[in-house]
Amino acid sequence: MADRPVRAAVIGAGVAGILAVIELRKAGISNVVCYEKGDRIGGTWRDNSYPGIACDVPSHVYSYSFAPNPEFSRMFSPGQEIQEYLERVTDDYGVRPHLRLGDEVKRATFANGVWSLETAAGDVDDYEIVIAATGVLHHPKQPAFDGLDDFRGDVFHSARWNHDVELEGRRVGVIGTGSTAIQITGALVDRVSHYELFQRTPQWVMPMDNRPFSDDQKATFRDRPEQLEELRDFLETTFAENFADAVVDAESEQLAQIEETCRAHLYGQVLDPALRAQLEPDYRAACKRLVVSGDFYQAIQQPNAELVTSSIEHIEPGGIRTDDGRLHELDVIVLATGFEVDRFMRPMEIFGLGGRSLADVWADGPVAYLSVSMPEFPNLFMLNGPNGPVGNFSLIQVAEIQMAYIMKLVSRLQSGASQEIHATERAMREHEELRIEAAKSTVWVTGCNSWYLDDRGIPAAWPWKFSRFREVMAEPDLAAYQS
Numbered sequence: 001m002a003d004r005p006v007r008a009a010v011i012g013a014g015v016a017g018i019l020a021v022i023e024l025r026k027a028g029i030s031n032v033v034c035y036e037k038g039d040r041i042g043g044t045w046r047d048n049s050y051p052g053i054a055c056d057v058p059s060h061v062y063s064y065s066f067a068p069n070p071e072f073s074r075m076f077s078p079g080q081e082i083q084e085y086l087e088r089v090t091d092d093y094g095v096r097p098h099l100r101l102g103d104e105v106k107r108a109t110f111a112n113g114v115w116s117l118e119t120a121a122g123d124v125d126d127y128e129i130v131i132a133a134t135g136v137l138h139h140p141k142q143p144a145f146d147g148l149d150d151f152r153g154d155v156f157h158s159a160r161w162n163h164d165v166e167l168e169g170r171r172v173g174v175i176g177t178g179s180t181a182i183q184i185t186g187a188l189v190d191r192v193s194h195y196e197l198f199q200r201t202p203q204w205v206m207p208m209d210n211r212p213f214s215d216d217q218k219a220t221f222r223d224r225p226e227q228l229e230e231l232r233d234f235l236e237t238t239f240a241e242n243f244a245d246a247v248v249d250a251e252s253e254q255l256a257q258i259e260e261t262c263r264a265h266l267y268g269q270v271l272d273p274a275l276r277a278q279l280e281p282d283y284r285a286a287c288k289r290l291v292v293s294g295d296f297y298q299a300i301q302q303p304n305a306e307l308v309t310s311s312i313e314h315i316e317p318g319g320i321r322t323d324d325g326r327l328h329e330l331d332v333i334v335l336a337t338g339f340e341v342d343r344f345m346r347p348m349e350i351f352g353l354g355g356r357s358l359a360d361v362w363a364d365g366p367v368a369y370l371s372v373s374m375p376e377f378p379n380l381f382m383l384n385g386p387n388g389p390v391g392n393f394s395l396i397q398v399a400e401i402q403m404a405y406i407m408k409l410v411s412r413l414q415s416g417a418s419q420e421i422h423a424t425e426r427a428m429r430e431h432e433e434l435r436i437e438a439a440k441s442t443v444w445v446t447g448c449n450s451w452y453l454d455d456r457g458i459p460a461a462w463p464w465k466f467s468r469f470r471e472v473m474a475e476p477d478l479a480a481y482q483s
């Protein structure tokens with residue numbers, strides 16, 4: 001019997017949204033509209049253009065399995081290259097005609113078997129299926145520093161870099177020591193006259209050897225795709241075994257090795273005991289999202305660089321006043337202060353069966369069955385949704401695994417085997433209970449504050465090995481779904 005025609009909406013044209021369009025089309029669904037509030041595709045790679053931006057997940061893992069890229073310049077490629085790669089995939093895989101750029105979805109309402117999507121421009125369109133690919137680290141977090149508005153110089157968030165602001169020869173202060181600030185430090189110190197990094201909490205830093213691929217290597221990848229596939233397999237396995245599996249078992253041997261490597265990195269690179277003491281965390285490596293950098297320690301020891309560990313008291317017209325009474329005079333302040341990580345699809349208003357509101361369901365924090373489906377929100381699926389593998393993972397790889405799973409549910413909708421499919425309340429609750437219990441053995445709860453932790457102090461992440469993620473996502477358990 002022929003599949004019934006279904007219309008699908010994808011919300012967001014970042015790495016996951018582009019993937020969703022490709023996979024929906026591959027399954028014969030040609031009526032696909034991808035809404036993107038920005039004016040370009042790329043999501044995080046469009047929004048983040050700060051100096052030094054790169055992906056600290058190996059590029060040949062941080063790329064689509066069906067679109068290998070022999071041209072990546074380095075093991076860990078710069079952000080611009082990733083953006084260009086995504087633009088190319090968008091063209092090569094026919095995603096472009098499905099895009100509605102600059103079109104923000106404000107509201108989604110389910111009634112009579114269809115989702116009605118309402119955009120900021122006031123358009124309303126109906127779809128049988130909605131894929132939310134709205135990203136995780138998406139809404140910049142701007143702490144309310146007293147006096148920030150009085151600052152005479154320029155100030156902006158790292159994810160909203162103001163490229164009109166001159167940096168050469170100026171005094172620049174960066175607030176934060178997350179992955180972003182560490183990358184900025186390496187790229188900026190040599191460009192500015194004076195650089196200050198405002199650290200609230202020190203970070204463990206994993207060394208990174210980021211040599212470029214030679215022309216010969218790239219030619220081999222081009223001519224012998226099986227070699228590139230082998231490299232990808234190798235990187236995926238090594239990464240899963242040595243990192244992803246380590247962080248979910250705080251007692252693991254691999255984690256001890258990561259800690260040893262980070263400590264040796266610090267002690268090998270920073271010889272001044274006072275600076276080293278300031279840079280040495282008092283919590284376990286990978287408790288916070290592990291920072292990876294080959295140049296941070298050298299950069300922060302440059303004569304024009306300073307690590308500021310006194311707390312920020314307030315900001316005034318001339319700069320940042322710390323609680324030791326000192327005024328740090330600055331021309332530019334960069335807020336590398338992270339993201340509101342619990343937003344996901346919000347602030348979109350989403351109403352499921354019987355007018356059930358997502359805002360209410362998520363009032364105590366985002367929750368979903370296996371990150372992809374929510375009870376009473378039929379035919380709405382999420383990529384990189386709540387409590388999935390986050391952090392030092394390839395979110396492209398994670399989204400591919402989730403999308404393959406979602407497509408098995410979508411095929412039931414296409415064939416007519418299901419009209420409305422959504423996880424049961426019971427399946428979601430049971431999954432949550434197991435997840436919360438398993439999170440107790442992870443390194444994330446060993447005594448640090450991080451964006452992984454929700455308001456209750458529970459890691460909002462996948463707390464099991466990556467192999468379990470693959471296993472569970474291999475085939476939907478239909479008993480967990482109402483359809």
Ligand code: NAP
Nearest residue numbers: 054055056143176177178179180181200201289336337338
């Ligand atoms: P982040 O890890 O959340 O770091 C924010 C930083 O700002 C922290 O050092 C935090 O200090 C500091 N901060 C926040 N509020 C502050 C306040 N009121 N006063 C002083 N300091 C304050 O954010 P991020 O560096 O943008 O990174 C977010 C995530 O993006 C990363 O963890 C990673 O997953 C991803 N990312 C990935 C890459 C990559 O290469 N793949 C690169 C960049 C970012 P505390 O530590 O004390 O809270």
